[in-house]
Amino acid sequence: xxxxxxxxxxxxxxxxxxxxxxxxxxxxxxxxxxxxxxxxxxxxxxxxxxxxxxxxxxxxxxxxxxxxxxxxxxxxxxxxxxxxxxxxxxxxxxxxxxxxxxxxxxxxxxxxxxxxxxxxxxxxxxxxxxxxxxxxxxxxxxxxxxxxxxxxxxxxxxxxxxxxxxxxxxxxxxxxxxxxxxxxxxxxxxxxxxxxxxxxxxxxxxxxxxxxxxxxxxxxxxxxxxxxxxxxxxxxxxxxxxxxxxxxxxxxxxxxxxxxxxxxxxxxxxxxxxxxxxxxxxxxxxxxxxxxxxxxxxxxxxxxxxxxxxxxxxxxxxxxxxxxxxxxxxxxxxxxxxxxxxxxxxxxxxxxxxxxxxxxxxxxxxxxxxxxxxxxxxxxxxxxxxxxxxxxxxx
Numbered sequence: 278x279x280x281x282x283x284x285x286x287x288x289x290x291x292x293x294x295x296x297x298x299x300x301x302x303x304x305x306x307x308x309x310x311x312x313x314x315x316x317x318x319x320x321x322x323x324x325x326x327x328x329x330x331x332x333x334x335x336x337x338x339x340x341x342x343x344x345x346x347x348x349x350x351x352x353x354x355x356x357x358x359x360x361x362x363x364x365x366x367x368x369x370x371x372x373x374x375x376x377x378x379x380x381x382x383x384x385x386x387x388x389x390x391x392x393x394x395x396x397x398x399x400x401x402x403x404x405x406x407x408x409x410x411x412x413x414x415x416x417x418x419x420x421x422x423x424x425x426x427x428x429x430x431x432x433x434x435x436x437x438x439x440x441x442x443x444x445x446x447x448x449x450x451x452x453x454x455x456x457x458x459x460x461x462x463x464x465x466x467x468x469x470x471x472x473x474x475x476x477x478x479x480x481x482x483x484x485x486x487x488x489x490x491x492x493x494x495x496x497x498x499x500x501x502x503x504x505x506x507x508x509x510x511x512x513x514x515x516x517x518x519x520x521x522x523x524x525x526x527x528x529x530x531x532x533x534x535x536x537x538x539x540x541x542x543x544x545x546x547x548x549x550x551x552x553x554x555x556x557x558x559x560x561x562x563x564x565x566x567x568x569x570x571x572x573x574x575x576x577x578x579x580x581x582x583x584x585x586x587x588x589x590x591x592x593x594x595x596x597x598x599x600x601x602x603x604x605x606x607x608x609x610x611x612x613x614x615x616x617x618x619x620x621x622x623x624x625x626x627x628x629x630x631x632x633x634x635x636x637x638x639x640x641x642x643x644x645x646x647x648x649x650x651x652x653x654x655x656x657x658x659x660x661x662x663x664x665x666x667x668x669x670x671x672x
Contacts, residue, residue, distance in 0.1 A: 292661050300657065323396065410669060449632065460609050494534070520538055607633070
């Protein structure tokens with residue numbers, strides 16, 4: 278334990294010394310954000326830095342993805358760490374020196390920080406190379422925000438073929454700055470997309486009796502779908518159905534032929550995920566039939582639910598506590614947001630954890646995906662420290 282305490286203190290000291298290095302990259306990424314599969318400038322900067330650090334580098338994996346490898350003499354296993362690279366199609370409203378220069382694009386989901394922490398981890402591990410117990414892969418993944426995203430593509434192109442274990446870390450402003458949020462089991466939801474087209478019979482607004490009004494039918498469908506969760510789903514199984522877009526009609530006095538509804542379904546169990554398309558379509562079918570309308574229904578499966586195995590959660594929790602103390606861990610509830618890190622955890626063991634950056638005094642408690650999202654940069658040394666300590670620990 279004494280040796281561990283000496284190592285943890287050494288790792289912390291070296292990680293804190295990287296503060297300016299991590300912040301420099303974070304702000305550079307923030308200033309020039311790029312959306313999914315368009316991360317060309319970002320990818321180039323990461324590639325150049327990994328090579329400068331002496332790592333083996335592979336590029337163009339999953340289109341714009343980058344993988345750096347740090348081989349360790351005598352190591353018989355490989356651990357990987359992943360950061361997502363893409364920004365969101367959002368106009369930033371913060372007045373920062375390093376405000377986004379790419380109009381309509383912003384790092385409002387902290388991927389700039391995730392990347393900077395992983396580069397900091399690469400630099401830190403290069404310094405601690407003689408203490409590492411495993412080969413290390415640093416995975417910079419494109420396009421986490423869309424489906425199909427970068428994780429699935431990187432898997433298909435062999436990014437994890439020789440990896441035994443993988444860990445991901447994401448900033449979370451809903452958690453107090455400097456604390457890690459962890460959870461075993463179902464942690465983030467499956468994120469599916471639904472498209473409903475109600476097909477009626479258009480005509481003059483003054484003669485609705487001669488038409489089949491798809492707007493009225495769509496209204497019934499929207500309200501009825503909301504009752505699926507409250508009346509047909511076990512209340513112990515979390516589920517969200519949000520219908521977020523509706524379009525139809527061209528002017529004030531014409532009943533249209535069609536109305537289109539687009540939304541998302543979020544579930545935390547495989548069983549409910551497979552049940553929801555049936556429940557939704559039954560509802561649509563019943564209402565359209567009663568109104569002499571027709572329908573088209575598309576249910577597109579997105580990212581699977583993210584499931585953290587208990588042994589890996591216990592492992593990373595112990596590493597966090599050894600590094601930062603007993604009060605550094607929050608046990609969080611499941612999140613109904615999605616994350617394509619789930620594809621990795623379907624293939625190999627690992628865990629996905631969160632690093633809190635919520636600080637009311639600093640104004641860093643704005644939610645992710647907000648145009649006013651801000652980040653507490655003082656916590657960013659903690660990610661590299663944790664990743665390095667994990668790599669210093671045998672499997």
